[in-house]
Every structure is written in C-alpha cells, then in structure tokens.
Amino acid sequence: MNEKELAPHIEDINRALKEKVSSEQIEEELQKFRDEYRISLGDAKRAIVKKFGGDPQDLFLNPEKKINEIRGDERSLDIKARIIAIQDKEIELDGQPKTIFYGIFGDDTGTIPFTLWESKSVDIEKGDTVHVKNAYANTWNDQPQVNIGSMAGIGILDDDEVPPFERDPQVCDIKDIREGMRNLMVTGRILTMEKKVVQTDSGEKDLFSGVLADESGKIQFSAWHDFQLEPEQVIKLVGGYVRSWRGIPQLNFDENSEVEIIDDQELPSADTLQDSSTMTISHLARRGGAVDAIVDAVVIDIKTGSGLIFRCPECNRVVQKGACRIHGKVDGEADLRVKGILDDGTGALTMIMTRELTENILGYDLDKAKELARDRMDQDVIKDELEELLIAQPLRVRGNVTSDEYGLMLVASDVKFKKIDVEEEARKLLDEVSV
Amino acid sequence: MSMMKREVAWRIFADELNNSTLETRGEDERAPTYIVSPLGAKVNRVYAVGVLTEVDNRGTPEEPLWQGRVSDPTGTFFISAGRYQPEAATSLSNIDPPKFVAVVGKTSTYRPDDETVLISIRAELVKEVNDEQRDLWILEAAKSLKTRLEAMAEASRMEDVSVQELIDLGYDPTLADGIKAASEHYQTYPLDRYWSIMKDALRYVLPEYEEPTVMDTADEGLDEELMERVLEVVQELEEETEEVGVSYEQVRDIVVEREDITMTEFEELVSKLRLHGKLMEPALGQIQSAY
Numbered sequence: 001m002n003e004k005e006l007a008p009h010i011e012d013i014n015r016a017l018k019e020k021v022s023s024e025q026i027e028e029e030l031q032k033f034r035d036e037y038r039i040s041l042g043d044a045k046r047a048i049v050k051k052f053g054g055d056p057q058d059l060f061l062n063p064e065k066k067i068n069e070i071r072g073d074e075r076s077l078d079i080k081a082r083i084i085a086i087q088d089k090e091i092e093l094d095g096q097p098k099t100i101f102y103g104i105f106g107d108d109t110g111t112i113p114f115t116l117w118e119s120k121s122v123d124i125e126k127g128d129t130v131h132v133k134n135a136y137a138n139t140w141n142d143q144p145q146v147n148i149g150s151m152a153g154i155g156i157l158d159d160d161e162v163p164p165f166e167r168d169p170q171v172c173d174i175k176d177i178r179e180g181m182r183n184l185m186v187t188g189r190i191l192t193m194e195k196k197v198v199q200t201d202s203g204e205k206d207l208f209s210g211v212l213a214d215e216s217g218k219i220q221f222s223a224w225h226d227f228q229l230e231p232e233q234v235i236k237l238v239g240g241y242v243r244s245w246r247g248i249p250q251l252n253f254d255e256n257s258e259v260e261i262i263d264d265q266e267l268p269s270a271d272t273l274q275d276s277s278t279m280t281i282s283h284l285a286r287r288g289g290a291v292d293a294i295v296d297a298v299v300i301d302i303k304t305g306s307g308l309i310f311r312c313p314e315c316n317r318v319v320q321k322g323a324c325r326i327h328g329k330v331d332g333e334a335d336l337r338v339k340g341i342l343d344d345g346t347g348a349l350t351m352i353m354t355r356e357l358t359e360n361i362l363g364y365d366l367d368k369a370k371e372l373a374r375d376r377m378d379q380d381v382i383k384d385e386l387e388e389l390l391i392a393q394p395l396r397v398r399g400n401v402t403s404d405e406y407g408l409m410l411v412a413s414d415v416k417f418k419k420i421d422v423e424e425e426a427r428k429l430l431d432e433v434s435v
Numbered sequence: 436m437s438m439m440k441r442e443v444a445w446r447i448f449a450d451e452l453n454n455s456t457l458e459t460r461g462e463d464e465r466a467p468t469y470i471v472s473p474l475g476a477k478v479n480r481v482y483a484v485g486v487l488t489e490v491d492n493r494g495t496p497e498e499p500l501w502q503g504r505v506s507d508p509t510g511t512f513f514i515s516a517g518r519y520q521p522e523a524a525t526s527l528s529n530i531d532p533p534k535f536v537a538v539v540g541k542t543s544t545y546r547p548d549d550e551t552v553l554i555s556i557r558a559e560l561v562k563e564v565n566d567e568q569r570d571l572w573i574l575e576a577a578k579s580l581k582t583r584l585e586a587m588a589e590a591s592r593m594e595d596v597s598v599q600e601l602i603d604l605g606y607d608p609t610l611a612d613g614i615k616a617a618s619e620h621y622q623t624y625p626l627d628r629y630w631s632i633m634k635d636a637l638r639y640v641l642p643e644y645e646e647p648t649v650m651d652t653a654d655e656g657l658d659e660e661l662m663e664r665v666l667e668v669v670q671e672l673e674e675e676t677e678e679v680g681v682s683y684e685q686v687r688d689i690v691v692e693r694e695d696i697t698m699t700e701f702e703e704l705v706s707k708l709r710l711h712g713k714l715m716e717p718a719l720g721q722i723q724s725a726y
C-alpha cells in the first residue's frame with residue numbers, strides 16, 4: 001500500500017484521536033504495525049487508536065476487504081460487491097413487525113450471505129453492484145456473514161467496479177452443499193416438485209421448487225425459470241447459488257444457470273433416495289441443517305415439557321401451572337409431545353416429536369394418556385413412561401433439521417426403533433481390522 | 436453462541452478415559468473444560484453402558500452423595516451423583532447392583548498430586564437397561580475408538596501434526612483438534628495397545644466369548660499372593676503416614692513396580708480385595724485397609 005493510499009487512513013486515525021497525536025507519529029506507528037508485525041490495516045488502525053486512548057468506534061474509513069478475506073469478527077467493514085440474491089422477510093422485533101432483507105453478496109473472490117436490518121434506503125436489487133460502508137460481520141454456523149445495520153451506508157456503483165467471478169464450476173455432492181456457495185455442478189434426481197406463483201420486486205414470477213437428491217443427501221431447490229422439470233428426472237445443474245433458511249441450505253438457479261436433463265441409470269430411484277442418506281449430527285452441525293434428514297442416534301435425555309402437556313387455546317404456548325405466559329389463566333388444551341436430546345456420539349441435537357408420533361411410541365392415544373394421568377393424579381407419569389421407552393434405545397429419526405443460537409433442532413416426521421445385529425456387526429468389524 | 440451448543444456424549448471405553456491426564460479449556464471463561472484422552476477424544480460429556488457393580492452413599496442421609504462403579508470390558512467408570520444431580524441420585528439410590536445401566540454425565544477430575552489425575556463421571560442420568568443395550572454400546576464405543584485409532588495413525592505419520600491436514604483427510608474438526616493436543620501432551624502413540632483393547636471388546640459381544648479364566652486355580656493362587664502384596668503396601672503406607680487411608684495412585688505405583696504387573700491387573704486386584712471386604716475406598720482416589 002503506497003503513501004497516497006494510506007493518507008486517508010492516517011487522517012481517519014487523526015480524527016478518531018481528535019488530533020492529539022501528530023500525523024508523523026501515526027504514520028510511524030502504522031508502519032511499525034504493518035511492516036514489522038504484519039498486522040492488517042484495519043486491525044492496525046484500531047490498535048493505534050486504542051493505544052493513544054481513543055475509541056476505535058470513532059474510526060470511519062475502513063480498508064476495503066475482499067469477500068474471501070472476511071473472517072466474521074469485523075466490527076466495521078467496507079466491501080464492494082454484486083448482489084447475487086436478495087429477498088425480504090417479515091420478522092418480529094420487540095413485538096413489532098419489521099421487514100428485513102437477506103441475500104448473497106459476491107465479488108471476484110467468493111460469496112457471502114448478508115442481512116440488511118434496516119429498510120432499504122436505496123433501491124437495490126439483484127444484479128446491482130454496491131459499495132457497503134461500516135457494516136459488521138459475525139458468524140453463523142461457523143460461516144462469516146455481513147450485517148448491514150443502522151450505522152451502515154449503501155451506494156450503487158457501476159457494474160465494472162467489481163470484477164466478475166470467474167471460476168470453473170465446483171463439483172459438489174449434495175451433502176456438502178453449504179450456504180454462500182455458487183457456481184456449482186450438481187447431479188441429482190428430483191424427488192418432489194411443485195409450481196408456485198410468487199411476488200417479487202419485479203412482479204409475479206413462476207417458481208418451481210422441490211427436493212433434489214443424490215446418494216449423499218437431499219436438498220431443497222428453487223428454480224426461477226421453467227426448465228420443464230418433473231419428478232424422477234435426473235438433472236445436471238451448472239451454476240446456481242446457495243442460501244439458507246434457519247440453517248437449511250437451499251439451492252437456487254435461474255435462466256443464467258445451465259440445466260440438463262440426463263439419462264442416468266446409475267442413480268437409484270426416487271423412492272430409494274428418499275429413504276437413504278443418513279447423516280451424522282456433526283455433519284448436520286457443520287452444514288447448518290437439512291431437509292428430510294435421517295439420523296441414527298440414541299435419546300439420552302427427555303426434557304421437561306415432554307409427555308402430557310397443556311396448550312393455551314389462544315396462542316398454543318405450553319401452559320405452566322394453569323397459566324399462559326401471555327394470556328394468564330386459561331383452560332389449557334391437552335397435547336402430547338417429546339422434547340428430547342438425540343446424540344449419536346458425533347454431536348447432539350434437540351428432537352421434537354409431535355402428538356401422533358408420541359402416541360405411536362406410547363402405544364395409546366391422548367385420551368388414554370389423560371386418563372392415566374388422572375388415575376395417578378400425576379401429569380408426569382407419561383413423561384416417565386417415555387423415558388422408560390426411549391432412553392438408551394437406538395433410533396432412526398427422520399425430519400427437517402434447522403439451527404439457531406441454541407444449536408440444532410429436528411422436528412421428527414418419523415421415528416423408528418432401530419434393529420441392529422450387534423453380533424454380525426462386531427464380526428464384520430473384527431474381520432476388517434484383523435488383516 | 437457456540438457455547439450454547441450441547442456437548443456431545445462420547446462413547447469411550449473406561450480404559451481410554453481413565454488413562455487421560457490432559458485437561459483443556461476454551462479461551463472464553465465460560466467455555467467448558469475437556470479431558471483429552473491418549474487417542475485425542477476431547478471429552479466433556481460421556482455416554483457409557485455397563486454393569487453397575489457397587490453403589491454407596493458417601494454423603495449423609497440428609498445430603499447424600501451417591502457413588503458407583505460401572506464396569507465395561509476394559510475397566511471401571513467411577514460415577515457420582517449428589518444434590519446437583521437429583522434425578523441421577525434418585526436412580527442410583529434405587530438400583531440394586533449388579534445391574535446393566537446407561538449413564539450420561541460430565542467428566543470431572545481429581546488431582547491428588549502433580550502426576551495423578553483421577554477421572555469420574557458426574558451423572559446427569561442413570562437408567563437401568565438390558566444386555567442388548569450394553570452390547571450395542573460396546574459396538575458403538577469400538578467404532579468410535581476405531582476412528583480415533585485411524586486418525587492417530589495418520590497423525591503419527593506426520594512430521595508436524597496438522598489439524599487442517601486431518602480435517603482434509605475427512606476427520607471431524609473437534610477430533611482433529613484433540614488428536615493434535617494428545618500427540619503433543621502424551622508424546623506417544625499407543626496404537627497397538629488400543630487396537631487390541633478394541634478387538635477384545637468386540638469379542639466380548641460374541642456368543643462364543645469366554646470369560647477370562649479368573650476361577651482358574653493356578654491364577655487364583657497367584658492372585659491371592661498378589662492381593663497379599665497389595666495389602667502389605669497399603670499397611671506399610673498407613674503405618675508410615677500414621678493415617679487411615681492412603682493414595683490409590685501411590686499404592687498402585689509401588690505395586691506395579693515391585694510385582695511387575697499392569698495397571699489394569701492392579702485395578703482388578705483392588706476390586707477383588709474390595710469384594711472380599713479387605714480394602715475400603717473412603718474417598719475417590721483413596722484406599723484403606725479394613726481393620
């Protein structure tokens with residue numbers, strides 16, 4: 001970095017330190033940090049401001065970063081990038097509805113998910129090239145992402161300010177697909193598909209969404225162009241990008257992607273793929289989530305709030321001691337569920353089983369459960385029985401896996417006790433290691 | 436946010452867990468502590484299934500502290516449950532040994548001296564199970580051990596053990612981390628020992644498996660003699676220190692040295708002495724002669 005490029009940063013430090021320190025001294029310090037200790041410009045500026053008693057928050061000008069340089073702990077960040085995808089989302093913040101935007105930024109080095117927490121102050125859309133100032137980065141499932149908060153600014157740039165991303169498409173097994181990836185080469189069979197009409201910034205659009213699978217796993221897809229797709233087809237996709245919803249990666253592609261319908265006899269049928277592809281919990285954690293995942297694990301804890309519970313008729317929240325957190329004293333409606341910890345030795349997740357599955361495990365229905373609890377005058381008898389039935393039993397559990405700050409959650413669509421021939425497996429393992 | 440995530444429950448044989456001497460902690464002050472095993476398992480929580488052989492209340496009737504021993508084919512897990520583990524304590528107090536049990540809990544360490552680390556499991560859950568569930572656990576623990584042995588073998592071939600290289604080879608980042616820490620701390624790769632432990636454990640679930648012949652008269656005679664030696668050492672130390680109750684480790688080191696036996700053999704001798712009522716364990720890591 002030459003003197004001319006450094007000058008505005010020296011001025012920036014000066015301003016943050018309210019001119020208490022001479023420019024020469026700052027330059028000297030900056031040189032020491034940069035050349036001698038090889039500290040990045042951003043970190044060096046922060047360190048210098050701190051060293052002389054200033055507040056790094058007062059720094060205004062950040063060294064620009066390329067997307068693949070973002071680590072996820074930057075408190076102030078400037079980038080120039082192209083918007084590969086953007087979508088709005090309604091959230092509730094302090095009880096108020098609020099619209100935020102999320103999507104994917106790309107430059108010539110890679111892609112990164114972003115969230116725009118304030119309403120769009122400038123009109124930006126997919127394909128725009130933007131300059132984002134004073135954003136911050138954090139990590140989500142160990143993956144960095146950019147947050148554009150109220151302190152940040154966005155400007156529109158000419159398209160040629162960000163060089164295009166040019167790299168050969170990345171061949172990828174479906175289980176390895178992560179948020180932020182783009183330009184993939186994926187081959188899979190369409191398990192299910194439906195056509196929807198959705199509202200976008202540019203009017204009504206047809207969306208073809210479904211589930212694609214190979215032998216390694218399944219993924220939700222959204223095709224924003226009519227490729228004449230149908231269930232059972234095997235497609236080879238080149239292009240596309242990935243973004244996640246609550247940890248579940250979704251594969252998106254449009255008219256800029258190539259989709260070829262191929263005749264692949266080797267890939268198993270949709271029915272077979274539907275039921276294969278178990279994943280370890282550790283893999284799910286690194287991926288962030290999955291649609292229709294299959295996990296082999298053991299229940300090692302049943303949480304309170306399992307068994308016979310009562311829900312508020314107004315809001316469906318679980319009622320404790322006859323009172324809803326929001327609606328006070330209510331006449332709760334009985335329900336059955338399991339909230340348990342599933343652990344496979346590689347990781348742990350929270351599993352939810354709704355009423356129907358819980359009834360299957362218990363072998364009787366909700367009415368019978370109410371009767372039992374009444375007879376024993378104890379609501380917990382059902383939870384005790386579930387502990388007896390489930391804990392330390394090998395299970396095969398199926399369902400969508402999402403993630404948030406508390407970790408992974410699987411809402412079960414199916415739970416089966418797994419039969420394992422221990423003797424046979426032990427012999428197989430012994431043979432394998434005795435060569 | 437990562438610290439909110441629940442720690443995985445390791446399937447690890449007692450031998451590997453009990454031979455761990457390394458503890459690590461994340462940089463964050465609220466980060467959990469881990470015990471790193473000789474094969475790189477970074478353990479905070481354990482899931483073990485075995486035979487509960489003994490349960491005692493080492494606390495008071497008002498404030499009980501239940502301690503128990505759970506055997507797997509390789510050794511013994513020391514488990515405990517007090518007032519902070521009420522559910523596990525209740526279960527433990529209600530089980531009449533011997534019974535098959537599943538235990539989930541957090542590891543905790545006790546260091547009687549600089550070199551010794553005694554490991555126990557603070558049980559969060561104790562549940563009676565059956566022999567099928569026990570066999571299944573042995574299979575799972577063997578598979579888990581196999582993964583570590585393979586990763587450790589890779590590491591032993593590296594000039595500098597590299598976490599990234601292990602991840603690139605397909606190992607879990609947490610395991611890769613543990614392997615590096617273990618190779619630095621233990622400075623040895625006990626691969627042969629654990630391959631044979633793994634195979635022995637797998638043979639244990641086969642129908643043709645026969646108990647090692649402990650009832651063999653020649654063996655029993657030898658054991659009798661060795662048991663006497665152990666008692667002698669305990670009494671020597673008790674006289675020397677004029678205290679009732681001496682360090683388990685100290686006794687072990689002396690006996691292992693003098694009689695040229697393995698630590699596992701020593702552990703078996705102590706179990707038998709306890710069973711015969713000749714030794715007592717007043718506290719974890721302490722033994723005393725029963726006079």
Ligand SMILES: [Zn+2]
Nearest residue numbers: 312315324327
């Ligand atoms: Zn309510």
